Amino acid sequence: RKEVEQDPGPFNVPEGATVAFNCTYSNSASQSFFWYRQDCRKEPKLLMSVYSSGNEDGRFTAQLNRASQYISLLIRDSKLSDSATYLCVVNQGGKLIFGQGTELSVKP
Amino acid sequence: NAGVTQTPKFHILKIGQSMTLQCTQDMNHNYMYWYRQDPGMGLKLIYYSVGAGITDKGEVPNGYNVSRSTTEDFPLRLELAAPSQTSVYFCASSYGRANYGYTFGSGTRLTVV
Numbered sequence: 001r002k003e004v005e006q007d008p009g010p011f012n013v014p015e016g017a018t019v020a021f022n023c024t025y026s027n028s029a030s031q032s033f034f035w036y037r038q039d040c041r042k043e044p045k046l047l048m049s050v051y052s053s054g055n056e057d058g059r060f061t062a063q064l065n066r067a068s069q070y071i072s073l074l075i076r077d078s079k080l081s082d083s084a085t086y087l088c089v090v091n092q093g094g095k096l097i098f099g100q101g102t103e104l105s106v107k108p
Numbered sequence: 109n110a111g112v113t114q115t116p117k118f119h120i121l122k123i124g125q126s127m128t129l130q131c132t133q134d135m136n137h138n139y140m141y142w143y144r145q146d147p148g149m150g151l152k153l154i155y156y157s158v159g160a161g162i163t164d165k166g167e168v169p170n171g172y173n174v175s176r177s178t179t180e181d182f183p184l185r186l187e188l189a190a191p192s193q194t195s196v197y198f199c200a201s202s203y204g205r206a207n208y209g210y211t212f213g214s215g216t217r218l219t220v221v
Contacts, residue, residue, distance in 0.1 A: 004150075032207050041145070043198055043212035087150065094139060094158070094205035095166070098150040 001026055003097045006088050010103035017078045021102050023071040023088030032091040033064055035073045037084045038101065044087055047073075078106045110134050114199050114213035121189045121220045129184040129216050131199030139202045140182040141210065142166075142174065144195040151198065157182055189220045 006023045013019050025033075033050040048055065050062040050071055061074040071088055083106045088099040112133045121127055133140065138159045143151040143166075153166030157176040171193055173185040182201075186193060196217050200210035 031205070034209050036209075041196055041215075043214050044151070045212070046209040049209065089209070091206050094202070095141070095153060095156060096200075096206055096210060097153075098143075100148070100150040 002099075003027060003092075004088055004090050004099040006086075006099040006102050008100070008102065010105055012105045012107060013078055014107055015078055015080060017106075018074065018076050019078055019104060020075075021073045021086055021088070021104075023073075023099055025069050025071070025088075025090045025097075027090070027092055027097075028066075028069060030069075030090045030092050030097075033071055034089040034091070034096070035060075035062055035071075036087040036089055036098075038087055039084045044098075047086070075104075078104075080106050080108065082106050112199055112201055112211050112213035114197075114216050116216060117214065118217045119219070121186070121218060123189060123191065123220060125189050126185070126187050127189070129186070129197055129199075129218070131182045131184065131213060132180050133182075133199075133201040133211070134180065135201060135203070135211065136179060137201035137203050137211070138179065139204065139206060140176065141200045141202075142172070142182070142184045143198045143200065144168065144193075145198065146195050154184065154197075186218075191220050194218060194220045 035047040036044040085101040142154040155174040199213040
């Protein structure tokens with residue numbers, strides 16, 4: 001079983017759509033959680049941290065369920081500029097473990 | 109503020125040659141990391157360091173070596189390059205145990221032919 005698993009995608013959605021990404025992790029001792037965004041194999045960039053209470057940053061909402069070892073990312077009102085690969089990331093003892101990423105393509 | 113700087117950005121290496129990928133950060137981060145990313149795959153940890161003089165293996169260390177003589181620099185050495193080492197290499201750094209995530213360099217695209 002992979003340590004961090006994501007929906008493989010790709011997700012092709014029209015502008016304005018709401019899209020949700022799911023992720024599960026295997027190590028219950030994982031300490032912190034993130035969503036990163038990666039464009040065209042450039043370096044990953046931190047999108048947001050994920051907290052058990054849930055957190056929102058504009059159109060982006062992240063949720064963590066520690067009991068289920070499940071992380072989600074919701075993007076509302078998708079923009080063309082949201083097209084990218086979204087990486088689910090888990091911190092295990094100071095080392096970040098990356099999922100394989102989910103590709104999102106937002107079409108006009 | 110330069111952040112994490114990697115050189116070179118691109119390189120073509122012949123099978124059996126050796127080279128060093130450079131990584132330097134100016135944020136006084138104690139933790140540094142090297143990852144590789146193959147097409148369609150996530151990032152895999154090669155080596156990491158929690159401070160000057162301390163290094164440890166990650167998930168895929170074979171064929172690589174590292175050193176950490178200063179807080180700023182964390183070079184990755186490829187010995188006897190093989191086609192399987194064709195990849196994009198990312199260096200990253202963090203303050204402490206990455207509870208605020210990493211800062212990444214822009215990557216080195218390496219092709220071994």
